[in-house]
Amino acid sequence: MKKEYRKYWVLFIASLAGVMIIPIFMPYGGITSDTLSYFKLAKDFPHVKNSLFPVGYPILLKIGHFFTGEFYFSSRIIGILSYALIGIFSYYKRFYFRETVIILTCKFFMSIYTNSISEDIFLTILYFQIYYFHEYLSGNKKGIRFILPITILTIYMVMVRYSGVYIYCATGLFFLYYTLRNNYLSKILSKSYFYYLLFSFLGIGVYLVYNYMNFGGFFGEQTRSEPDLVDIKDFTYENLLGVINVVNPFFSINLLNVGGTLASLIEVIVIGIDVFFLLYFLWFYKKHFKVIFTAFHGLLVTLGGTYLFFMFCSEYIQGIERLNTRMLAPSSLLLCYSFVILYYKAFPNKTTNILLLGVVSLLYNVAYQLKTPVNYLAYKTRVEKIVKERNNIQYFYDDTENEKIIISTYKIPFIKTQMMYIHPYIQSGYINANIVRTIDPEIILLSDDNRIKNKSLILYNSEIK
Numbered sequence: 346m347k348k349e350y351r352k353y354w355v356l357f358i359a360s361l362a363g364v365m366i367i368p369i370f371m372p373y374g375g376i377t378s379d380t381l382s383y384f385k386l387a388k389d390f391p392h393v394k395n396s397l398f399p400v401g402y403p404i405l406l407k408i409g410h411f412f413t414g415e416f417y418f419s420s421r422i423i424g425i426l427s428y429a430l431i432g433i434f435s436y437y438k439r440f441y442f443r444e445t446v447i448i449l450t451c452k453f454f455m456s457i458y459t460n461s462i463s464e465d466i467f468l469t470i471l472y473f474q475i476y477y478f479h480e481y482l483s484g485n486k487k488g489i490r491f492i493l494p495i496t497i498l499t500i501y502m503v504m505v506r507y508s509g510v511y512i513y514c515a516t517g518l519f520f521l522y523y524t525l526r527n528n529y530l531s532k533i534l535s536k537s538y539f540y541y542l543l544f545s546f547l548g549i550g551v552y553l554v555y556n557y558m559n560f561g562g563f564f565g566e567q568t569r570s571e572p573d574l575v576d577i578k579d580f581t582y583e584n585l586l587g588v589i590n591v592v593n594p595f596f597s598i599n600l601l602n603v604g605g606t607l608a609s610l611i612e613v614i615v616i617g618i619d620v621f622f623l624l625y626f627l628w629f630y631k632k633h634f635k636v637i638f639t640a641f642h643g644l645l646v647t648l649g650g651t652y653l654f655f656m657f658c659s660e661y662i663q664g665i666e667r668l669n670t671r672m673l674a675p676s677s678l679l680l681c682y683s684f685v686i687l688y689y690k691a692f693p694n695k696t697t698n699i700l701l702l703g704v705v706s707l708l709y710n711v712a713y714q715l716k717t718p719v720n721y722l723a724y725k726t727r728v729e730k731i732v733k734e735r736n737n738i739q740y741f742y743d744d745t746e747n748e749k750i751i752i753s754t755y756k757i758p759f760i761k762t763q764m765m766y767i768h769p770y771i772q773s774g775y776i777n778a779n780i781v782r783t784i785d786p787e788i789i790l791l792s793d794d795n796r797i798k799n800k801s802l803i804l805y806n807s808e809i810k
Contacts, residue, residue: 360450368459371714373776381782396556399504399565415784417725431449431472443700451595462671464674471679481538491537499549517542519648566663594622597669638687650680729784740802741782741789742793743775
C-alpha cells in the first residue's frame, strides 16, 4: 500500500464504521415511510400489486430476508455492503481511490447509506456505471467487456428507481454529441456505445411495458397524486433551494417552518453557503475547462446536469417530495466526483485541502445525525417482544400522541439563543409504528381506533414499555 493512501484508508474505514453504527442510534433507525413500502413489496414479491415503486430493491430485500429472517437487518446489510464495495473496488481497481473516499464522506453518501432506502443500490450502480464509462472512453474496455456489464447495470438501475431513465437519457444525449463532435455517424454501427444504448433501451422497454400491461402505468404514475401547485411561488422556491444545494458537501437546507427573524437569518446564511459552493464549482470549471477537461468529465457533468433538470421538471408533473439531498444525490455524486478528480489534477500540491474537507464533512454528518441519539435497538427489542406475545396484531394506534411530546432544542452557536422544534422522527409513536411495520409490513396504522370493534387486534403505543 502506498504511504499516501494510508490516511485515505483510515478515513474510509471511519466513514464505513459511521454507516454501520449511526443507524443504531438514530431515533428512527434509518427507516422511512418509503422503506416500509419497500418492505411490503419485498414481502409480497413476486405477487406485486402495483408499480408505484420498482421491484429491484425489494428483490434484494427478499434475498436478504431469506438469510436474516427480517427486513430491517437485511436492509442494513445491503447498505453497508454497497458502501464498502465502492471503496474496496476503487482501491483494487486503482480507480481514483483518494477521490472516491472523499466523495463517500460527503452528506449525499452519509445521509443516504445510513438510511434503508433504494438510493443505496442506485448510487452504487451509478458508481459502477461511471467506472465502465471511464474505461470505455479511455480505450480500456470495448465490445462485450463494455456492452454486457454497462447494459445490465443500466437496466437494473431503472428497476431500482424509475429516475434511472433520466441517467439513460442523459447518456444518450452525451453520446449523440460525442458522435457528432468526432464525426462517428458513418461508423456508428462499429461503436460499442451504440449497442449499449440499443440493448439498454430494449431491456428498459420490456420492464416498463410489463408494468403497463400488469398495472396500467409505466412508472406507477397512475397511483401518484398531482403536484401541490396551489402556492407555486413557495413550491418553486423550496425546489430551487434543493438545486443550489446540489454541490454542498456538508449539509442540506431543511426548512423547519419555525418562522421568526432568527430563523430567516439562519436561512439566508445557509443559502449563502450553498451559493458559495455553487459559484466556486462554476468558477473552477470555467478556469480549467480547456486544460484538464476530458470527454469523461463531459459525460459526468452532462449526466449530473441533465438528471438535475429532469428531477426539477418532475416536481411539476407528479406529487413527489421536494428536491432534497436524497432526491438529487445522483447529481451530487456525478458533479462532485468530477470536481474532486479535477481538483487533484489541477492542484497536486494542495491535496490536503480536499482531505481536510472529507474529514470535516464526515465529522459534521456524524454529529448532525447523532444530535438526538436514541438506542433504536432497545426500542426494537421492546416492540418485538410484545408482537411475539400477541401474534394476532393487525393494527397500530398511537394513543400517546398528545401526551408524550419530545421537543428538540437547537442552540445557536456564539449567541445566547435557541429554537424549539417538535421533530416527528423522535416521537415514540413514530418510532414504534415504524418498528412494528418492519416486523410485519401488513400492519395498518390507525388515526382513530373507534371503527375497530375487536380491540385485541390493535397494538397501542402505551402498551410498549
